[in-house]
Amino acid sequence: MQMDKKLVIPGDFLSDDVKLADEGTYIEDGKVFSSVFGIASLKNHIKVVPLSGKYIPRQGDLIIGIITEVSFSNWIVDIRSPYEGLLHISEFPRRIDNSEMSKHLGVGDSIMTLVKDVDPSMKVELTLNDQRLRQIKDGQVIEVTPSKVPRLIGRSGSMIALLKNETNCNIFIGQNGRVWITGKDKNLDLAARTIQKIEKESHIPGLTDRIVKFLKEEKGMLFKEPVKKKEEKGSAKKQEQEPEKEPVQEEIADEEAVKEDVGEPENMEEKKSGGILDELLDK
Amino acid sequence: MVKPEKLIENGIRLDGRKPDELRPIKIKVGILNRADGSCYFEFGGNKVIAAVYGPREVHPRHMQKSTSAVVRYRYNMASFSVEERKRPGPDRRSIEVSKVSREALEPVIFQEYFPRSAIDIFVEVLQADAGTRTAGINAASIALADAGIPMKSLVSACAVGKVDDTLVLDLNKDEDNYGQADMPIAMTPDGKITLLQMDGHLTREEFKEGLEMAKKGCLAISELQRSALMEKYSTLIEGEVNE
DSSP: OOTTEEEEOTTOEEESOGGGBOTTEEEETTEEEEOSSEEEEOSSSBEEEESSOOOOOOTTOEEEEEEEEEOSSEEEEEOSSSSOEEEEGGGSSSOOOGGGHHHHSOTTOEEEEEEEEEOTTOOEEEEOOSTTOOEEOSSEEEEOOGGGHHHHHOGGGHHHHHHHHHHTOEEEEOTTSEEEEESOHHHHHHHHHHHHHHHHHTTSSOHHHHHHHHHHHHHHHHOOOHHHHHHHHHHHHHHHHOOSSOHHHHHHHHHHHHHHHHTOOOOHHHHHHHHHHHHHHHO | OOOOSOSEETTEETTSOOTTOOOOEEEEEOOOSSSSEEEEEEETTEEEEEEEEEEEOOSSGGGOOSSSOEEEEEEEEOTTSSSSOOOSSOOHHHHHHHHHHHHHHGGGBOGGGSTTOEEEEEEEEEEOSSOHHHHHHHHHHHHHHHTTOOBSSOOEEEEEEEETTEEEESOOHHHHHHSSEEEEEEEOTTSOEEEEOOEEOOOHHHHHHHHHHHHHHHHHHHHHHHHHHHHHTTHHHHHHHHO
16 A cells, blocks of 8 residues: 555544545645545545445445335335435336336335435435346345445456456445345355455455455365366456456456356356446446 | 542542543444444543444434434433442433533534434443543544544543642542532544533632643543544554555
8 A cells, every 4th residue: 555545533634735635524724634534545636535434325326225115106215325215106117107116116125226316405316217227136235334335346447357257246336335246156155255355454455465365265165176266367367467458348358258268158148237237337 | 438538648639640640541442333333431430332323314303404414412321330320211410411412522523414314422321430421522522433424523521620729630539529620621632622511619710720731631532532543443554564
């Protein structure tokens, strides 16, 4: 970790340059102070990433919600925030009747959804009217601290790409800290454990290296296929070295390569959805 | 206990402290799994736990404010926290302490960041030994930071008082019971006072001097608060050494 990152508490002095102040800071008497307990980075913009905290919805966020109530023309959705999400019937991809709402989405169902609008009083409007969005019917949803989502994705998607490659799972990370994983049971478990490790250790430098090592060790125990392991490791390394260069295409290519190696016939639809998810994440 | 003849002898107090010395402090951050932020705070014989939940939905609904968060503070003494069993539940005193403690913390919380939500602070006194409200405020301010709630700064609190015509910092139970004055003060590290109460009598000069003593005490506490928070993520520093 570079020297320009440090642990700060609320009220710590950060800089004299007011113009650089970003999230997690406040300005008083022409000086910038930290407003949260977290990691401050002073490069380019001065911002503090909190170590904990609730998800605050913002327009354009892709999140994972759980239906808690079906009302006359809205689904009320738990989005892991102090505020509930409202999904209006007109935001459902198809025209449906009021009486049929709970047939399509019932209480307890999980959805990938997009924050369409947030007004100043924090009324959160959601939408499903986007081809990228769908109901979550298989796999597993786990939860992480929302402020750690950027670390889980990595610089331009490097961490998530590594995770997908190594575990052979499809992973979608909602901005609200819910993570949807689909894949085979064993892989799913490994992916979940790795994500928990990332969450726990995200503030300690050298995260990527440790995760690579962790995955290698864990996989050594799970499968005994040294050839496959080596190749996968190679591709992961390559990715790490050049994380800035369009990880989307590279990653898809890698995923396909891996699949060829293992010789696992997987249905095309899932693969496609993976590609779409990646594009979303890199936006 | 009967009133001791002298509370200060040769400049040394009953418990062996100098007049401007604080009692030993022990802090642990993040002790409760299900709270968003929590803190255990030991202040001499005081033992308190603070838990922070939120920002979260406001119940009952009519309490919510449309432009900012509501801060709720509940100070509660366990029935076993004092020598004679205390009748459990809120009483006149704990309602007052809750109110002034809430008002001691509200000025530093950026409430306008979370409209229509509630930030709930619970302070449980497990063992009381004079100065529980200051211990509670110290603990609550750490728990708020631990919960990731945006604040201007931490708040630190301690008391000054007068016993045997001498000003003393951070009174203990006997000094509180048999002393002449007790003045709890809460402030931010840059000296903004958010709570000041006084029980007893002080002259104008004594008040000024006492305020200065309390300032020093609060500053010392705020350093301890900082290191307690840092300690929770101390692996960060170790990691930097390793790499």
